[in-house]
Amino acid sequence: MASPAPHHKPDLVCPAGSLRALTLAIDAGADAVYLGLKDATNARNFAGLNFDDAQVREGVSYAHARGRQVLMALNTYADARDDGPWRRAVDRAAELGADALIVADSAVLAYAREHHPELRLHLSVQASATSYEAIEFYRERYGIQRAVLPRVLTLSQVQHVIRHTGVEIEVFGFGSLCVMVEGRCALSSYVTGQSPNTAGVCSPPAAVQWLEGPQGVDARLSGVLIDRYAPQEPRGYPTLCKGRFLVEGERDYALEEPTSLNTLALLPQLIEAGVKAIKIEGRQRSPSYVAGVTKVWRQAIDMAASDARYAVAPAWSAELARWAEGQQSTLGAYERPWR
């Protein structure tokens, strides 16, 4: 291989659950926003969220007028009963001027490749591609130009993947943390019948019940007790892997604590590794979350890619802490404190 390519500034890719979030993200400095349609074709299929065709068009024109991009998430698996919505979503993305599609399902990739060969394809994190061999599989067959890595790899594993593939690599920088490999988790469907792969939801709100009892406040998911809070204890959303459970008589967060991923401290290493884009999680979050988080990451990326000495500004940490789940954050698998 020739001498390493010069490091370039990674794109900041921000979530847009609504047109309002989209415009705020662009105004705050996102290089690209990602959005989904109002149906089960994307992994944040929540009521009141996402875009219809007119909104996509408006969002695309807002972004393009400012030299930014719109990526469309089409990252659930087509339903065996009717894959029409997934095919139509590909057609709509092409027609509405999306700059790329974020896809997990090989059938959807094949359809896009065949019918819209000009459309840029990104491999969604939901495709669970954790090695360069897996990424090559999708590149050779479907011509993917970028892959989003699952949040399970260490920094050195991310570097290793980048060294061995010509596909652009996007990683998660901030937001809610899946401790399980994305696209490989059926915990939600075990409890509720709906999972990220099949319905674009995890621990869906319709299955959540809050009940006050003599022992505190119970958070249940389809009747299963996910957590029980003392009266004064702060409460979190009962995502089922983030509850407190009993193992050998010990009650604890047995899988994952309610915490957010925050890799600000690792940004220079990620850039040096050659990461092409940093993704912010949270299409289900409010427009003010998007604006606040985007602004911090814009400043951080600009500083990390400049000649200035990089340091995480206290103001950035303070702002991100406002938006972190459970007001805590972690470097996640990148630094692997549990290794």
Added chain:
Amino acid sequence: METKKRLGLTIAPLQYWWPRTSLVQAYAELAEGPVDTFVLGEVTCSRRNEFTLLDWLALARDLVSAGKRVRLATLPLLMSEAELRQLRRIIEQSAEQAGFAVEAGDAAALQRLAQQPERLPFTLGPHLNIYSRAALVEHAGLGADTWAAPLELALDAVARINPPTARVHGPAGAIQTEVFGFGRMPLAFSARCFTARHHRLSKDECEFRCRDDADGLLLSTTEGQPFLVLNGISTQSAALHCLIGEGAALRAAGVDRLRLSPCSQGFARVVELFDAVLHAGLPAAEARAELQALPLPGALVNGFAHRQAGMVEEVSHV
């Protein structure tokens, strides 16, 4: 009465750390039973070393000599170069040894299989996310001969994807369908080892504590409801998926084979009961009653087959 199609029985890959002697004994016992296919290999954690790839290969050769079919499974979650090297070894071994096939755990395995100079027989493993007919068509094109459906996929979807009357075909011919029929379900995978975490140990110095849990480590809700099972980097259902009463629905959906996942006690009898119900007319209700009396690690459920939550038990009309 129409003759019932025979459903093949496959032993799913062992999910747990079992001591060598129990493992060897369990497979020797199963080899005597009505099972025709075994999926072998470590599918949970690459650190486990009680039974190495060489050991699995030796067992595989024994089973092939005993007239069984063998698949070598690859990991569903690969993260390191060492794991990729192991994947390549598994595929090379399978190419060299007549009678061995591969069960692809992830897309890296598909990539390596596609690069073989000669086409190898292989199965599309249950974690490959094939949820529609078009997706199965895509994967069939790679040369697979069998499709193990995702655990959460309902039988009505299986029937739509690969119906008996309109099989998906690939270079290896018509694709066979295999469905998970018995056992604790591996529902999720992580980079993190939950067993080590519970014992306050790091993953790299885990002391192989999962050896203490022949069926995984039970996780219950705060009010004591058995819920999930910690098994290293895998999280399983506490309940056991059981499709012993679904013979008619399975055949109607075009299912060719049922996959039975080993548990530490009573499993040889479980296999016999499935065979007796599916092929010898034993009433499913009777078999189910006997299953419930066996020292199995959890309750029996079947929700996923019926497009419901996986932990639900829907009593079928037997």
